[in-house]
Amino acid sequence: MEGDSALGCFVGDTMVALASGKSRSFADLAADWEKGITHFGYATNKAGRVVVAPLVEPRLTKRNAPLVRVTLDNGESVRCTPDHLFRLRDGSYRRADQLTAGDSLMPLYRSVSSKAAGDKLDGYERVWMNDREEWVYTHYLADGYNLRHGLDSTENGSVRHHVKSAMMSRQRQPEFGERHSEHMKLRMTDPTTGHLAKIRAGRRNHVETVPRADRVAPQNNVRKLAALKRVSAFLELSDEELGAAYDAERMRTARTGLRFGRLIAHFDGDYSRLRDAARMANHAVVSVEPLDETADVYDLTVDGYHNFALEAGVFVHNSARMARVSEYQALLPLRGKILNVQKASLADTLRNVEIASIVQVLGAGSGRTFDLSTMRYGRVILMADADVDGSHIRTLLITLFARYMRPVIEDGRLFAAMPPLHKITTKGRNPETHFTFTQREMEQKVAQLEKAGKQIVTPVPRFKGLGEMDAEELWDTTMNPATRSVRRITLDDAEAAEAALELLMGEKVEPRRAWLVESSARVDQSAIDI
Structure with missing residues (x-):
């Protein structure tokens, strides 16, 4: 669990875009981190605006992980685990193995300014703001980072970005930045250098001659x-x-x-x-192909934004584990659906890798040897997507606990997280965010907000899975004890889960056919999740 990313990761030679204008591989970033060197890269906020942010704790997360190759229309390709999340152009996230040809990804466009082309500065990196549709100099982004984090003040003049610049790799030695800042201020204000006059004259000449x-x-x-x-x-x-x-x-x-x-x-x-x-304007997906090879993979963290830019020119998610408090919470990621213990023998059950991981992590044994007093955690919360597949996974897990760790249910220590279906956001300077759990609740909340004079960001997004949430959303809706919605699993729930599995996945076909015929009239065809 510790050291294993809850989401996906990249191979060690994957290059990460740095705010210094360079790039560095995950393996090199991890080695630098061990030496005390922090690099700064790019992230996007909820609107898609690009910001500068530190790349925290680059680390090896998994060994011999399965891989896919994502090929982009700019000729770049990325090798990563199938479950890594890529940020789409609309701000949502999608797993690598669920991307399809033509999917538009959140792009990172960079260019170098040129006075010959009419820019004010020559040779400075710029970044395209996806939300405002304009170029912004990277050192302005660095200046914004310094001001937001109290590393600088507006009292230091208009050339602040050279002080403790977030553009460069940092070893907590700002002396060079401070000296350079003072040098630039002197050049701009000293009339004997004529520096400011030369800049103005050059601009005038450009306007007159070009x-x-x-x-x-x-x-x-x-x-x-x-x-x-x-x-x-x-x-x-x-x-x-x-x-x-x-x-x-x-x-x-x-x-x-x-x-x-x-x-x-x-x-x-x-x-x-x-x-x-x-069709060629965006960074679009050309293909996704599973690879036969495996590799050690890496991840990193970007606090506050939880995404970062690859040198390939796209933004990807970082690990979801930042949505927890490590002092008293732990995440055990599962790869899909576990074995159906309703039909499996005890030997087959314990040989299943995912089930063996659950038993080992809880540390209380299984079956007749299960000892609740030795369980390492006070409660277990099942986190699954709010769709049909998520319900199936939750049912399989409840059946597992009912069969082999029943005291957890009897003692009221098994819960199911209730993730929201919709996220409603209002427009304006002070936007509000509301989460709803049903279609009817969403429609009522939208009507209530509109009646109060609020403008709603449309269309209202529907979460297809927990992986589409950023870390703050996951914390607020699913992990934070003060705000999350969870449901205690009872023995009645366990019996219902076992009955459902026996009916829908058991060996007897006739009861299943009869149930389907009897239930067909109750199906709302418009609500079918296809």
């Missing part, structure tokens, strides 16, 4: 790229419908974005060329 079309071309290219991303959501529409749908979305989310008439003009009115360009 045609306006050439000066604004880089900005137009950025606007066109943003427009192509917007178009990609409507590629299934006809040519006649595409323009209206695009402009409606532009007015809703980016009123100053490129109008459709100007966008299609870039392609000489050729809708086919426009569609081809839009």
Whole structure:
């Protein structure tokens, strides 16, 4: 459990994008961490805005783990465990082995500024802000990190990013940054150097000598790229419908974005060329293939954001274990469904790897030798997705405890987490977040908020699994004793689980067929999870 990521991980030679403009492999990051060196990378907030954040505790998490290869449309490929979560362009997360060709991933776009292209600075790295659709210098992001964490103050002037810069790898030796900051301030304010005058003169000369079309071309290219991303959501529409749908979305989310008439003009009115360009605008998945090989894999943590950027240009999730308090909580990740103990012998049950792990971790034995007084934990909480597969997994686990660790249920120490189905977020400067557990509850909460004058972020997302939550959401809804919703499992529940397994998965076919026929009239076809 400790040292084993609750989610997925990457092979050691996977490169991570650093805010210094360089990249470093997971294996090298882990070695640097052991030496006391902290590197800074990129993360995205809930809106998709890129920020600078420290990469905490890069570490080896699993040995000889199974792998898949995710290939992107920019020619890059990534090898990781099948369960690692990639962040999609809409902000949600999806397992690597559930990605499909064409899925649009949250991208990291970087470029280097050039005065020749009309930029104010020359040779500085910039990052594309996915939410604001504009370039921002990386050192501004570093400045923001320093201010948020009390490492600097606005009283230090306008060249603050050079002090204790979050852009560089840090060994808690800020002397160089401080000296460089003072040097830059002197150069900017000393009239004898003429530094500020030279900058202003250079800008004036650029405006006077470079045609306006050439000066604004880089900005137009950025606007066109943003427009192509917007178009990609409507590629299934006809040519006649595409323009209206695009402009409606532009007015809703980016009123100053490129109008459709100007966008299609870039392609000489050729809708086919426009569609081809839009398909290539995002970092999209080309393929996912399982690999025969295994490898040691690594993970790291990004506090607060819980995602980070790979050098391949996409953002991925870090471990879910940060959603727990390690002093009194432990996570035991399971790989899918355990063995159905209703039909298996005791020998087969104990040979099952997942069941053996549960018995070993609890430390109280099994069957007749089970001793509740020696169990290492005060309670056991079953965490499964709020869908059909999650219900099946929960039923199998309840049956396991009823058969081989029954005193845990009899003593009231087995619980099932009740994760929410929906997350409702309001717009505005002080957004509110509400979690709901049924479709009806979600509709009532939306109506209540709208009646109170609140604007709702639509569509309201529906969680397909616990893995789609970030660490804060997982903590608030499932792990935090003060706010979570859990249900105590009773012996009645255990008997119902055993009966359900016997009916639905037992050897007798006739009772199952009769139940299906009798129950068919009660099925709400619109609610079927396909």
